[in-house]
Amino acid sequence: MKRVGIICAVALVTLFSVGPFVWIVGASLKTPATITARPPTIVPDFATTFYETAFGEHNILRYALNSAIVAGTTTLITIVLAALAAYPLARLRLRRRGVILGIVLGASMFPQIAIVGGVYRMLSHWGLLNTYPGLILPYTALALPLAIWILTVFFRALPRELEEAAIVDGCGPVATLRRVFIPLAAPGIFTAAILVFIQSWNEFFFALLITTDPSVQTLPVGIAKFPGQYMVPWGELAAAAVVATVPLVIVVLVLQRRITSGLTAGAVKG
Amino acid sequence: MTNGRKIPQTISFTCYLRIVVCLPLLAASVSSCGGGSTDDGRTVVRVVTWKPDYPHLWDTALARFHRANPDIRIAREIGPQNSTQLHDLLTQKLRNRDVSVDAFLMDVIWTAEFARAGWAAPLDDRFPPEERAQFFAGCIAADVVGDGIYGVPFNTDSGVLYYRTDLLDKYGFAPPRTWPELVDQVDSILAGEDDPRLSGYSGQFRQYEGLVCNMLEFVGANGGDLLAPSTPEVIAAVEFVRDRIIAGVAPRGVLTYQEQESLDLFASGGAIFHRNWPYAWAVCRETAMAGKVGIARLPTFKPGMSTAALGGWRFGVSAFSQHPDEAWRVVAFLTSPEMQELFAVEGGKAPARRALYQDADVLGANPHFAALYDVFETATPRPRSPIYPELSHILQRFLHAAIADTLSEIPALAHQAAVAIQTAQARID
Amino acid sequence: MNGNRTLGYSMLAPALIVIGVFILYPIVGAFVTSFFADTPFAPRRFVGLGNFARLTGDDPAIGSVGFTLLFVAVSTTLEILLGLLMALVMHHTWRGRGWIRAAVLIPWAIPTVVTAVMWKFMFNDQYGFFNLLWHGNAIEYYTAWLADPGSARLAIIMADVWKTSSFAALIILAGLQTIPRELYDAARVDGAGAFRRFRAITLPLLRPAIVLALLFRVIDAFRVFDLVYVMTQGAPGNSTSVLQFYGYQKMFPEQQFGYGSAISVVVFLMIAVFGWIAVRMLSTRMHES
Numbered sequence: 001m002k003r004v005g006i007i008c009a010v011a012l013v014t015l016f017s018v019g020p021f022v023w024i025v026g027a028s029l030k031t032p033a034t035i036t037a038r039p040p041t042i043v044p045d046f047a048t049t050f051y052e053t054a055f056g057e058h059n060i061l062r063y064a065l066n067s068a069i070v071a072g073t074t075t076l077i078t079i080v081l082a083a084l085a086a087y088p089l090a091r092l093r094l095r096r097r098g099v100i101l102g103i104v105l106g107a108s109m110f111p112q113i114a115i116v117g118g119v120y121r122m123l124s125h126w127g128l129l130n131t132y133p134g135l136i137l138p139y140t141a142l143a144l145p146l147a148i149w150i151l152t153v154f155f156r157a158l159p160r161e162l163e164e165a166a167i168v169d170g171c172g173p174v175a176t177l178r179r180v181f182i183p184l185a186a187p188g189i190f191t192a193a194i195l196v197f198i199q200s201w202n203e204f205f206f207a208l209l210i211t212t213d214p215s216v217q218t219l220p221v222g223i224a225k226f227p228g229q230y231m232v233p234w235g236e237l238a239a240a241a242v243v244a245t246v247p248l249v250i251v252v253l254v255l256q257r258r259i260t261s262g263l264t265a266g267a268v269k270g
Numbered sequence: 271m272t273n274g275r276k277i278p279q280t281i282s283f284t285c286y287l288r289i290v291v292c293l294p295l296l297a298a299s300v301s302s303c304g305g306g307s308t309d310d311g312r313t314v315v316r317v318v319t320w321k322p323d324y325p326h327l328w329d330t331a332l333a334r335f336h337r338a339n340p341d342i343r344i345a346r347e348i349g350p351q352n353s354t355q356l357h358d359l360l361t362q363k364l365r366n367r368d369v370s371v372d373a374f375l376m377d378v379i380w381t382a383e384f385a386r387a388g389w390a391a392p393l394d395d396r397f398p399p400e401e402r403a404q405f406f407a408g409c410i411a412a413d414v415v416g417d418g419i420y421g422v423p424f425n426t427d428s429g430v431l432y433y434r435t436d437l438l439d440k441y442g443f444a445p446p447r448t449w450p451e452l453v454d455q456v457d458s459i460l461a462g463e464d465d466p467r468l469s470g471y472s473g474q475f476r477q478y479e480g481l482v483c484n485m486l487e488f489v490g491a492n493g494g495d496l497l498a499p500s501t502p503e504v505i506a507a508v509e510f511v512r513d514r515i516i517a518g519v520a521p522r523g524v525l526t527y528q529e530q531e532s533l534d535l536f537a538s539g540g541a542i543f544h545r546n547w548p549y550a551w552a553v554c555r556e557t558a559m560a561g562k563v564g565i566a567r568l569p570t571f572k573p574g575m576s577t578a579a580l581g582g583w584r585f586g587v588s589a590f591s592q593h594p595d596e597a598w599r600v601v602a603f604l605t606s607p608e609m610q611e612l613f614a615v616e617g618g619k620a621p622a623r624r625a626l627y628q629d630a631d632v633l634g635a636n637p638h639f640a641a642l643y644d645v646f647e648t649a650t651p652r653p654r655s656p657i658y659p660e661l662s663h664i665l666q667r668f669l670h671a672a673i674a675d676t677l678s679e680i681p682a683l684a685h686q687a688a689v690a691i692q693t694a695q696a697r698i699d
Numbered sequence: 700m701n702g703n704r705t706l707g708y709s710m711l712a713p714a715l716i717v718i719g720v721f722i723l724y725p726i727v728g729a730f731v732t733s734f735f736a737d738t739p740f741a742p743r744r745f746v747g748l749g750n751f752a753r754l755t756g757d758d759p760a761i762g763s764v765g766f767t768l769l770f771v772a773v774s775t776t777l778e779i780l781l782g783l784l785m786a787l788v789m790h791h792t793w794r795g796r797g798w799i800r801a802a803v804l805i806p807w808a809i810p811t812v813v814t815a816v817m818w819k820f821m822f823n824d825q826y827g828f829f830n831l832l833w834h835g836n837a838i839e840y841y842t843a844w845l846a847d848p849g850s851a852r853l854a855i856i857m858a859d860v861w862k863t864s865s866f867a868a869l870i871i872l873a874g875l876q877t878i879p880r881e882l883y884d885a886a887r888v889d890g891a892g893a894f895r896r897f898r899a900i901t902l903p904l905l906r907p908a909i910v911l912a913l914l915f916r917v918i919d920a921f922r923v924f925d926l927v928y929v930m931t932q933g934a935p936g937n938s939t940s941v942l943q944f945y946g947y948q949k950m951f952p953e954q955q956f957g958y959g960s961a962i963s964v965v966v967f968l969m970i971a972v973f974g975w976i977a978v979r980m981l982s983t984r985m986h987e988s
Contacts, residue, residue, distance in 0.1 A: 002893075006788070006791060009784070009787075009788045010788055010799060013784070013785050013788045013799070013802075013803060014799065014802050014803075016781075016861070017785075017802050017803050017804075017805055017806055017861075017864075017865065018802050018805055020806075020817070020818075020821065020828070020861065021805050021806070021809070023821065023828050024817050027820070035826075036825070036826050037826060038825045038826055038838050039826070039830075039831060039835075039836045039837075039838050039841075040826040040827070040828065040831050042831070081713050081714040081717065082714060084710040084711070084713065084714065085710060085711045085713075085714040085715070087707075087710060088707035088708070088710050088711055089711070092703060092704065092707040094704065094707055094708070100711065100715070102978075103723070104715075104718060105914075105974060105978065106971065106974075107718050107722040107723055107726065108722075108915075108918060109918050109967055109970040109971055109974055110722070110726045110729070110963065110967045111922050111924075111943050111946065111963040111966050111967060112922065112924075113924065113943065113946060113947045113950060113951075113959075113963065114725075114726075114729040114946070114950070114959070114960055114963030114964075115722060115725035115726060115728075115729060117725070117728075117729075117950075117956065118724065118725025118726075118728040118729065119721055119725055122720075122721075122724075122725075137717070137721055138721050140717055140721075141717050141718050141720070141721035141722045142721075142722070144714050144717060144718050145718070146915060148714060149911065149914075149915075150870070150873075150911065153907055153908075153911055154873070154877070157877060157907065172703075172706065173703060173706055173707060173710065174706070174710070187873040187876045187877055188873055188877075191869055191870060191872075191873040194804070194869065195866065195869065195870075198804075198807055198808055201808075201810070202808075202809075202810040202811055204810065204811065204812050204925060205924070205925075219810060220810045220811075220812050220813075223810065223812060223813055224812055232816075234820055237813065237816055237817070237820075238817070238820075240813060241809055241810075241813040241814075241817060244809060244810050244813060245805060245808050245809050248804070248808035249801045249804070249805065249808065252800060252801045252804045252808070253797050253798075253800075253801050
């Protein structure tokens with residue numbers, strides 16, 4: 001009974017999440033003639049016309065590569081900085097811990113539209129427009145609050161005994177962080193990593209204003225350039241959606257194996 | 271305490287981390303440095319454009335320019351073709367007096383804003399009246415602000431009426447001259463055809479800039495002015511759209527259509543009449559409607575007041591450019607007769623220069639341009655104001671709310687819009 | 700101990716510096732600008748609270764506030780509930796769990812601009828997916844979802860819930876993974892049924908994760924922008940305009956930076972109030988556990 005219930009739940013959840021995406025994959029495999037047919041056809045023609053246009057004329061691979069570089073670097077830097085910051089916030093008795101956490105949270109609450117102007121001016125001043133760091137630095141700043149909060153919450157939840165054992169062994173804070181916390185808080189760390197990666201991969205407005213050189217533009221901006229002045233290429237956009245999503249799915253498949261119960265994994269080693 | 275001995279160990283780990291983190295940043299910044307403004311001796315002119323529909327045309331054009339002007343290199347910054355997004359990214363640069371922009375494309379509705387803000391350089395001495403006379407008067411008027419001219423027209427655009435020649439011939443109709451006549455023709459044809467999938471009219475009534483264009487055409491045809499929404503002419507025109515078009519001959523979906531969706535309906539045989547820009551002509555030729563599509567001037571309410579919204583793009587020179595002379599040479603080249611002919615023949619773009627409408631090559635590739643010459647000559651611009659974006663938002667909200675709800679109180683909504691318009695204009699005076 | 704404190708602060712420093720330079724400093728700039736009238740057409744001048752006063756008389760802005768609150772309340776609630784459901788499903792599936800997780804993350808993974816265009820495509824009244832589902836081949840009955848305020852609002856909420864439930868699911872899943880299995884085993888030995896175990900063990904220990912997801916979902920829901928920008932532009936009328944979108948319209952297309960910054964400040968204050976409430980809930984739970 002329980003098995004049937006779980007299978008039903010899995011089916012529903014999968015249908016909900018993947019249903020619209022399957023429709024889009026289908027749309028990407030139609031032809032220009034059938035994609036705007038009234039009423040819509042259910043079975044696609046399995047044509048690759050739209051993909052050919054997306055890769056050829058629209059150069060989607062270059063944009064995907066740029067996104068990968070920007071998002072990957074952002075994630076790496078963010079997780080490192082956030083882990084370094086979360087340990088003192090979670091464990092060391094710092095007097096202004098609450099204030100710092102509040103400021104970090106407050107930073108993430110401000111509408112991003114309003115800070116684009118200030119960020120743009122700074123990047124322009126430092127000559128970082130149309131460069132990778134010009135995107136990586138703001139994206140890191142935007143992702144840090146979420147990452148710091150997730151990691152702080154997860155570090156706090158870990159039992160003190162293992163940490164105390166490490167301190168007795170002579171580890172300073174950074175070593176404790178490295179040897180005890182990171183393995184145990186792996187679910188939190190990889191969760192944060194996935195979310196930061198996706199957030200940076202999908203960010204649009206900052207990228208639109210900061211990168212106008214096609215060799216540096218990221219995928220969302222590249223996709224925004226698909227439509228012509230009056231024409232909306234539904235098919236190519238569908239193909240772009242598939243191309244934009246597949247790498248993320250791969251990243252998730254790889255990282256999600258690490259979201260396992262941390263206590264059993266780490267305690268024996270330490 | 272072992273702290274004394276432990277700290278060096280942990281600090282070195284942190285140092286190591288920081289180095290690991292900084293290296294990619296350094297590498298990335300070194301490899302992607304933006305170019306300076308001189309490049310192997312040539313002056314670099316940066317032009318902000320949109321992604322073209324025909325990239326190879328631009329490559330051809332730029333190649334020709336480089337051959338004729340070996341001392342200049344054009345570097346393009348390419349944004350989306352979406353007018354709003356391009357406006358966002360261009361104004362961001364100009365607000366910050368970015369010296370890396372030398373020339374840019376402007377939509378017809380931006381020139382007043384860019385001129386008043388001091389972002390577009392005046393071009394009077396470079397673009398004398400004799401030269402201006404070679405372009406459509408409407409295009410030039412859109413670029414004249416006060417006493418100066420701030421843009422050079424690149425192409426032009428205006429609203430036209432498409433119709434199904436097969437259906438009109440079958441019922442013995444000529445293209446309608448007035449909007450009520452169009453509605454009558456639709457009623458007759460729909461009664462005769464008995465096809466539930468056929469509707470009467472397809473246009474762009476989504477809440478976006480195109481709505482202002484469509485409604486400008488209705489309001490202007492009744493002698494009204496969009497900036498005076500409380501006047502009877504405007505109210506009558508809006509009521510007509512609400513009752514006879516949206517709730518009448520057009521499917522309700524037009525309230526969500528931009529050009530693409532409205533054309534899809536017409537090109538798949540779903541509408542008898544269709545309002546769109548000239549580009550749709552070439553698209554229709556490749557669909558099931560090939561050979562069945564006619565093009566005509568838009569209908570009117572009052573005689574002789576048929577109104578077509580003016581569109582099109584123009585080039586401007588940045589007031590902050592460090593190479594205004596070179597930038598001007600680029601602009602002059604791209605708007606020259608040769609270039610406008612190239613884009614017309616191979617790209618289907620309607621040139622802004624009058625003489626090209628007698629050119630055999632241009633008309634050979636675009637036969638419908640002959641009929642459209644008069645329409646382009648008399649196209650009506652949208653209100654020219656430095657705060658046009660704000661006025662457009664006010665009008666869009668008013669117009670969409672007015673036509674979407676069959677029970678809307680149009681005079682009240684119009685009055686609200688009029689007050690908002692006056693307040694906005696007062697703020698910059 | 701002192702050495703530890705200094706080291707602690709120095710571990711915090713890199714993150715705080717990045718946040719300080721790229722977020723806090725521009726935020727201060729935005730706050731300052733909100734007290735000025737700043738357009739390209741006139742010199743910048745100080746207006747004190749003038750922008751905020753103007754906001755109270757601005758009908759489209761007030762309408763936007765209404766929909767913003769509705770949007771936050773409805774979509775966040777649905778997202779947390781769905782996220783909880785999806786997290787439980789992901790947690791209890793053993794075969795193919797990687798694929799389930801990837802499937803659940805797909806909505807979050809697609810760039811928002813693409814999502815918005817795709818949902819617009821699916822709500823289309825000629826060739827849209829939902830009309831196909833609802834009416835089959837009878838295209839005479841196809842409706843234009845985005846043409847009417849009620850259905851347009853529903854459409855935006857649906858698109859957002861679809862997209863961000865996975866965010867909540869992922870955070871709650873990570874929380875589920877840190878609950879020690881021994882507690883469940885002990886409870887099972889004591890004879891507690893599945894529902895009892897859920898209520899007594901799962902839910903309380905999951906509270907920090909749920910509140911964390913809720914906190915960030917609320918913050919993001921108040922700032923929703925991309926969906927409105929691409930799907931409806933606030934239409935029909937003003938019905939799907941959220942305050943953040945209205946602020947964008949003032950700042951970018953209309954170049955009124957002072958007024959737009961003031962609107963952003965108001966959005967920030969709204970978020971701060973709700974965020975503070977959520978944080979109180981989170982910290983009391985953290986102290987308890």
